[in-house]
Amino acid sequence: MTTGIVGAAHAVFELGVSAGNVGNDKIMEQKKENPVALLLSSAMMLRHLQFPLFADRLESSVKRVISEVFDVVIANLD
Numbered sequence: 001m002t003t004g005i006v007g008a009a010h011a012v013f014e015l016g017v018s019a020g021n022v023g024n025d026k027i028m029e030q031k032k033e034n035p036v037a038l039l040l041s042s043a044m045m046l047r048h049l050q051f052p053l054f055a056d057r058l059e060s061s062v063k064r065v066i067s068e069v070f071d072v073v074i075a076n077l078d
Contacts, residue, residue: 002041006048013045036062 004013015037039062046055 002037002044004041004044004048011045011048013041013048015041036066 002013002015004011015034039058043055043058043062046052046058
């Protein structure tokens with residue numbers, strides 16, 4: 001889950017923490033990041049910087065790729 005902390009003078013957009021990773025030392029030690037969270041956090045930043053069209057394009061691209069991957073996985077289950 002991505003998060004954004006916005007103040008009067010500064011803003012921070014981060015990847016956040018998956019609830020499944022909290023307290024799971026094995027996953028935390030691997031230091032792996034979620035690329036989808038990175039892209040969605042970037043979209044939040046773009047929206048904050050008043051670039052909503054770029055944010056929309058990024059979000060729709062992420063959704064399209066996830067949908068295509070999901071379709072391939074489902075098709076190969078048989």
